[in-house]
Amino acid sequence: MFNETVISEINEIRGKYPDRRSALLPSLYIAQREFGWLSHEAMTCVAKTLNLPEADVRGTASFYSMFKNAPVGRHVIQICTNVSCMILGAEKLVDIVGAKYGVTSGGTSEDGRFSLVIMECIGACGTAPAMLVDTDFYENLTETNILEILDKYK
Amino acid sequence: MITLTINGKEITLDKPITVLEAARQSGIKIPTLCAHEVLKPYGGCRLCVVEVERMPRLQTACTLMAADGMEVRTESETISEVRRGILEFLLINHPLDCPYCDKAGECELQDLVNKYGPTVGRHKEEKRKVAESHKDQIFSRNMERCVSCTRCVRMCSDMQGASAISMIARGTHTRMEPFTADSFNCEYCGNCLSVCPVGAILSRLSLHSYRPWQVDKEVETICSYCGVGCTLVVQVRDDAIKRVIPKMGAGINNGMLCSRGRFGYEYIGSEERLRVPLVRKNGKLEQSTWSEALGLIAEKLTEIRNTNGGKAIAGIASPRCSNEDNYVFQKFMRMTCKTNNIDSVSRTGFAAAQKYFEDLLGQGITGNLIDGLKHSETILVLGGDPTAVNPILGLAIREAARDGANIIVLGNAKGLEKFKTVQVVPPVFNEAVVLEEVLTEVFKAKGVRGERPFVDKELKLLSKRTSGKVDIEGYEELKKALLETESLSIVLGMDMVQRTDGHRTLFAVAALTYLLEARLYTLSERANEQGLIDAGCVPDMLPGGRPINISDFKVKFETVWKGTIPDEDGLTLLEIIEGTRNKDIKALYVMGENPVFNIPDGSSVKEALGNLDFMVVQDIFLTETGEMADVVLPALGWTERIGTYTNLERRIQLQKKAVESSSGMEDWRILSELSNKMEYKMKYMQAEDVMHEMAKVSPLYSELTYSEIAEGECLWPYHGEPLRGEINEVPEMLDVAGDYRADFYLALEKPLFHSGSLSRRSQALMKIYPEASLKVGAASAEKLGLTDGDKVQISTSAGSLDTSVIIEDSIKDNRVYMSNNFAGSGVFNLMKFNVDKVTKAPGIEGCEVTIKKL
Structure with a gap:
């Protein structure tokens, strides 16, 4: 799971939008920063923090090519x-x-x-x-x- | 009023709808792949294009709102050409493996290509290759066939509310996948299957086992599992159920099904079914004949009745059996065996709650339609997870949540985690206290309602007892929501009834219903819990809820039944068990029930039943109770016979016959044959004859016929004459507060995938949920140092067993949950209980448990 700092960072983003779904893309960037790529674990963390369905998070993450779906170099x-x-x-x-x-x-x-x-x-x-x-x-x-x-x- | 013409036909609409919907209503078919009658418009596939006069281009009928004066054409050479073009694009990648695909024959793409072409594709590129996935136990996923219409994804998120699948990647790589990419790990409702237009998602239960056109017959009937009573269609071939599918637009469920209803049918064809009567000889159950078995029962029951009187005989009826079965059962017990000792396992929850509510607020207080939930402003859910016990009722709550209703959950409810607006988790077993506090606040604000003075009087007394101090997260929101709401529904699960202070919860719920004019729904795990009460399988009431101790009623029944009914009220379920323990009861007749397994503290129940002189069990399987019986009789199950069922809304529905069983008899037929042998004549030739008599004798069913019931709108109070509540004083409120400071308490899990012990004979449900495990909240797991899959030994004062752990975030308190559905690991065996003196339900609170990691 994310540490407290990351959770509060995501919560801050969440506060900017009326709908928590809108905070998904920026949160995925944070998850990618933390994990290096969007593993299932990373997506689960995002889903839990935003209280969104895991499958929705993966659907969104897999649509955009700038989200990494496999481990990458430093x-x-x-x-x-x-x-x-x-x-x-x-x-x-x-x-x-x-x-x-x-x-x-x-x-x-x-x-x-x-x-x-x-x-x-x-x-x-x-x-x-x-x-x-x-x-x-x-x-x-x-x-x-x-x-x-x-x-x-x- | 909107008037438009479609294909020259004038159509008048009273509310604005889409052109597609308007066409559908007037019987004009417009082809669609992405639009579906139960889903919201999407506008993805473009196949529904139509020509509209004075609009420049073709329009998609699924998203175009009908307007006054519109002139629409749904078929023309231009339209056909466009549709052919779209289909040609879809066929670039669609594999054309129709000879191998299960969907062939009912495939929407196949039908469309057959109608519009193309006959030859112009694209020469390689088709995309995606391996078929069989990584899930239930669903086969073939993404080559997928046309990306997203019906499955929209069904899963918008209708089912599970959001377990999504469209992955983009462009030609787009495909549907569950989160894990292999196993679905979802609610397994299978509603995605019903909307898939092609063979992209198929059920592995029937994969490659038949073709849609090889079905011998299709029977529209009612589900056998829970108290909702969904309409479904059973497809039969070679006298075996091949598939269960929903029927769009029909029944309470309107095309939605749950995992039990859709995949739980295999038990009917199980190898373990009882085929012949069994009689105990030299201590062993041996195969026998109907005449020997019935002869022996008649002889023994007559002997015990004549020597010890009817009071020495008791009967346990079944909420799985039909109204007809239960009616004949109570008549057999009362008239033939001369006893009112009739009850059912429903006494451990539903029947206990029902009696309390009706005593206080009048008969029919829970006769509320599930559809009404969707239009509630506030829904209070307590005592269990409705999405697991009555999944289709749960969907109505989710729908209300999507429309902005306030969903207040008291306690744990996994299926509402993403839908609740407020959750209140009182300290364990203090739920009644919290409810009484909030009730007092509501009473103070709303004042005396005055319609039922004895309830108002009790409320005044209660407001002196409550402290007005509650410091629990969410309590203020709960209070505010109740005080402000214009339209409240209360959904009560039976966990809150299974307490020694269950009656206090029931009073609080009843009084909230009374003060706020709420709609009250009681969750019912088995199909006919309401029906068996109405049929008279309770110790204190004759059919139609007529109290035995009112002689006017009794005389009326005695005249029709030609005999005398015993005067005194009989014993309730747990009193019957106690009666067998102290040998007051010598003979027990059990119909379609397994008390050794389905009553808490199973080993002590078993010990008590061991004292009986004679026990008969009629069932479709040899149960734990059956193994102890002197005679076991094979009955017929769901789809093998016709009968009516009363759901939790009190709607009476007709369950129909679909397959021929080679052995076994209807429960009512066994009982009437037996009765004839015992010289009390019953002359029913078919189930309808029983209903005919019920309609004559029971004031509730008056003038009801099968043809009226079959229409599906047979709603409370039918043509009947409901009674008002017969009490004028609230039953005594007992102070049974305990001190619950143990680390962990064991509670009963009611899994979505299982019900009683029928579901364990359905292979599909066993694959989804193969064994009992201990569900532990995250905080408890941390305290115990447990992770998913750890083996543990759990012990209570009644015994111990080994199991594995699953961590469940939705459990917020220090309860640990385990199911009572699997042979050898039923959690009821670990639960001691005290009886709620008012409702006679078992109180299984305070079941302290120690958990040891192995």
């Missing part, structure tokens, strides 16, 4: 490979990151440091290629600076 790299990024070499970046940390798309490196996700457009076409590391945003990536950036995430 940091999640999400690289865009849609048109603008692709033209400016995003696929090459994916290969470089993969070679350096031994991680393939949808997988996690052996040391559990990074998970790699190929994501759809994040609206940074003018400054492509772009990526997200956890919740941090990076643009104008090059073959060199991407490794420097990732080096900061241990």
Whole structure:
């Protein structure tokens, strides 16, 4: 179960809405932060805290791709490979990151440091290629600076 | 008034409804996959598109409200083309395994494709592959067939209120799954099955065992389990029940069923059924013949009656048997055996409560319709979980909650956890005290009502006794809700009656009903608890609730029955058991009941019955009591014979015959054959003859016929003449307050999946709930250091047994619960009791229990 701090954090969110169902998405983010991914245990915790049916929580959690339904590394790299990024070499970046940390798309490196996700457009076409590391945003990536950036995430 | 035309037919509506609904009402069929008559409009599948004059595009009939002057067409070449297109999309992934799928023949998708096409699909892509899941014991889940109409999910959340399943993922990966992704672990009502348009969810009970068109017959009848009496349809093939399905729009349940009703039918076809009469020879029960068995009973009962008088004979009737069975039973006991010692296990709850309420407030006070609950502003639930004891009544409470009603729960009620607005958990066994306190507050606020002066007088006395000080969470809300409500319903479970101070709870509930003009509902675990009272299977009343000690009534019955009825009131259930213990009672006749198992402190009951000179048991199984009997007679069960049942609303309904049993006789027929041998003539040829006589002799059933009952609206007070309450003083209020400071108290669990000992012969219910376990609240578990699945030994002053633990968050106090449904682990065996001197029900409070981890 969540600790007291997390429960009060969720209760605070709950207080912002007339319907406790509305607090579900932000609560799932908190659960993902606490557990790393949305395991059955994590979803049960959310369901109990919000007094919502477990099945409803899972239905919602499984709809959105930014909720993780399997364990991930300590940091999640999400690289865009849609048109603008692709033209400016995003696929090459994916290969470089993969070679350096031994991680393939949808997988996690052996040391559990990074998970790699190929994501759809994040609206940074003018400054492509772009990526997200956890919740941090990076643009104008090059073959060199991407490794420097990732080096900061241990 | 709204007038519209659909396909040129003019339709007038008195309230605004959807075009789909309007078409349905006037017999025009519009195809739907996501819309269903019991569910709310959804607008997902688009198959119900129609053309509406002056509207630019096709409209979905399920979401379009009918408006005045609308001109609607439901079939045209354009519409057909659109429907064909939608179906073609659905068939991209639907596997077309119809020859293998159980749904073929009653599949809505199959029917639609048959009507609209397409005959050939243009999509060449691979179909999605999802393995069929058999990980659940009851449901088979095939998500390749699923068309994502979400009917099952909406049924589960909006109608059943269980919210056990949901749509998982999105796009082509969308599928229905329970939370665990394999076992459903839910209330197993199976209502998702009834609405699935395709073969995506199927029952494993009948999987691949027959085709819908191979059913020999379908019989619409009434469920055999609880006191609600749901309408259901039994499908029969080769003289065996293949499936039980609901009938939409029919009966009290309007298409909803519970796990017992839908999946609990297998006991009828059980191998363990009694087939031939058994007679004890040299201390052992041996197979015998009807003539030998009945001859022996007639001889023995006549002998005991002639030597010791009728008082030495007693009978235990059955709330599982029909009105006809029970009527003939009491007539047999009174006229043939010359005794009024007739009672039933209902005395441990329902019958005790009923008598108290009717004495105080008049006959018919509990004759309230379940539908009325849905329209209550406030519902007070106490003494048990209605969603487990009477699941369909529980659904009405959930529906009221969804419509904003105040649901106040006193004590524990698991099925209302997500629906309650206030919960009050008094210290154990102090419920009556809390009720009396709140009653006093209500009395002070509302004042004397004046209609029943003796109740008002008692209320005045009570207000001097109460302290006005209650410090329990939720109490103030309870008080406020009761004082402010315009429309109150009270739902009383029998846990609160099984106390030595049960009568005080009953008084408080009766007085609240009286002061607030509430609707009162008493939960009834067995199908005919009300009917057996009305049929006269009580020691103090003749059929129709006519007191024996009023000679005018007695004489009327004696004239029709041609004989004399014993004068004195008979003994109640627990007095009968005591009577056998001290050998005042020499012979006991048990019909469809298992007192050794179904009365608290079973081993002491067994010991008492051991003293009998002669015991007859007629039943459909050889029960623990049957094993002790001198003669055991095989009776017929549900769907094997016709008969009427009176539900907890006092609605009389007809249970019909669906299968032919090769052996056994109707209970009433056994009794009348026996009576004829004992020289008191009974000339019934069929069950209807018994009803005919009841209608003639019982003032309550006057002029009732099977054809009227079969219509389903045979409601209290029928054509009868109810009596007013016959007492003019509230029975004495006893001060039996105890000091309950033990760590844990043992209480009776009433599981949703079981009822009495019938359900343990239904394999499906045994798969869902295979064995007794100890249900412990989270706080108690922590105190004991227990986790789920731990083995424990529980001991009370009556004995001990080993079991495993399940932690149940909904238990908020230091009670621990265990069921009384499984052979060898019935919790009643561990419970000693004192008798409530007023209601004669057993008081099983204060059952201290020690729990040792093994």
